[in-house]
Amino acid sequence: MKFTTKWMAAYFPEYKGAADTEIPIHHIYTDTRQKTDRGLFVPLEGETFDGHSFLKSAINNGAVAAFWNKEKPIPEFVPTDFPLFLVDDTLIALQQLAHTFRTEINPKVIGVTGSNGKTTTKDFIASVLSQNYKTHKTKGNFNNHIGLPLTILSMDQTTEVLVLEMGMNHFGEIERLSFISEPDVAVITNIGESHIENLGSREGIAQAKTEILAGLKSNGKVIIDGDEPLLAPLHTREGVLSCGFDEKNKFVLSDCKMDDTGTRFTINQNINYMIQVPGNHNVKNASFAIIIGELLNMNQEHIQEGLSSIELTGMRLERITGKYGTTILNDAYNASPTSMKASIDVVKELPNFSRKILVLGDIFELGALSEMLHRSIADAISEPIDMVIAIGEEAPYIVEEMKKKELAIEAHSFKTKEEAVDILESTLSEETVILLKASRLMEFETLLEHLVEKE
Structure with a gap:
């Protein structure tokens, strides 16, 4: 049980039905297609839909209470004792309920934002902290103004640490998520180019990401990518811990060595760790988790156990064995110029492969800078x-720029994935590693149908 309708009635005092009785609420949800046991239904409204229209379905599938926009008539089929909490805006009510529940349970809240690496960093943090604490984390990409409140409301009452990923497309969105969650620790993984179409510049993106400080607890800590110049103004702020490869950082990363088992590295020249994923960018993602583990009084052995037992969300440098023993790195969940270059660097550094192939697709939401930023990939x-x-x-601009630079590397451009299949299949072998990297809407994972044996 999360709470009861009587508990809710103290915070949402305008209601119909038997809301002041002890009716237990086990789940909070917005999709009436899912069956639930003792659920609170939140009917959200959008440009083309209105969740209020599905209240009957919600009741039939297990809802025992619901929020309700007070401006809308209550349908006749609603039982007179069915609790309806009357509110001005059901989305805001959902967010208020999440904030109240977060305050009631009062776990340590870790908020994670950044242009790239949010999900991997969240996974590292949760894996490390779960060695010592009962930990709840954002599932998948439930990281927006709806997903974050639902994540908070899905935690168990005994949760000790709550790890929340915070995403955004526009100014003001991270600020709202920060006020809802009130993080004890805020992490800014990096500043890239994602959503530059909406935010205008990397400076605008940095401004939007630092909104995570808005709801930070007064004694909260902020952990930042100390190598990012756009975050330099935060270095002198009280409670800020910088992490990176530059020696000016409070936590300095060095001696990164990658092999078939993963990546080894050192923090502050005397503490050694190992992660089972490749790449210097993942070293930095893992270091955020290490720092938080230290802040919460964890020892090095337990931190390493957490790093080693991580279960990463799919399509983040996911290693797959393809036809003829080909190694495929499926990094096709999403892409920005920064993350694409980082993934290319990983492939370049991987040992024991005689043939290395990059399959690169369009990067979206780059606006007027799209051609220039796609061309910049050739620099890596x-x-x-x-x-x-x-x-x-847009991705063919990469090949155009390679030819302009007269790079002696075989390169091909195609408009569609289907056109690329034949040449891609001809490269498969045990000595080959293939990187798949593109924005989510390119759905590059469908290429795996041609690269992996059918079960």
């Missing part, structure tokens, strides 16, 4: 990369 491409396959409307 060099030996030992053997082949580049660019797919989409």
Whole structure:
């Protein structure tokens, strides 16, 4: 049980039905297609839908109470004792309920934002902290103004640490999430180019990401990518801990060594750790978790156990064995210029492969800067990369720029994924590693149908 309708009535005192009785609420949800046991239904409204229209379905599928916009008539089919909490806006009510529940349970809240690496960092943090604390984290990408409140409301009452991913598309969105969650620790993973179409510049993106400080507890800590110049103004702020490869940082990363088992690295020249995923960018993601573990009085052994037992959300440098023993790195969940370059660097550094192939697709939401930023990807491409396959409307600019730079690397451009299949299948072998990287809407994971044996 999360709470009762009587508990809710203290915070939402305008209601119909038997809301002042002890009716237990086990789940809070917005989708009436899912069956639930003792659920609170939240009917959200959008441009093309109105959740209020589905109240009957919600009741039939297990709802025992609901929020209700007070401006809307109550349907005749609603039982007179069915609790309806009358509010001005059901979305705001959901967010208020989440904030109230967060305050009631009072776990340590870790908020994670940034242009790239949010989900991987969240997974590292949750895996490390779960070694010592009962930990709840954002599932999948439930990181917006709806998903974050639902994540808070899905935690168990005994939760000790809550790890929340915070995403955004526009100014003001992270600020709202920060006020809802009131983080004890805020993490800014980096500043890239994602959503630059909406935010105008990398400076605008940095401004939007630092909104996470708005709801930070008065004694809260902020952990930042200390190598990012746009976050430099935060270095002198009280409670800020910087992390990165530059020696000016409070936590300095060094001696990164990558092999088939993962990546080893050192913090502050005397503490050694290992992660089972490749790449310097993942070293930095893991270091945020290490720092938080230390803040919460964890020892090095337990922190390492958490790093080693991580279960990463899918399509983040996910290693898959394809046909003929080919190694495929499925990093196709999403992309920005920064994250694409980081993934290319990983492939370049991977040992024990005689053939390295990049399959790169369009990066969306770059606006007027799209051509320039796609062309900039070519700056990261060099030996030992053997082949580049660019797919989409914008990705071929990468190949154009490679030819302009006269790079001696085989390169091909295609408008569609289907056109690229034949040449891609011809490269498969045990000595080959293939990177799949593109924005989510490109759905690059469908290429796996041609690269992996059917079960």
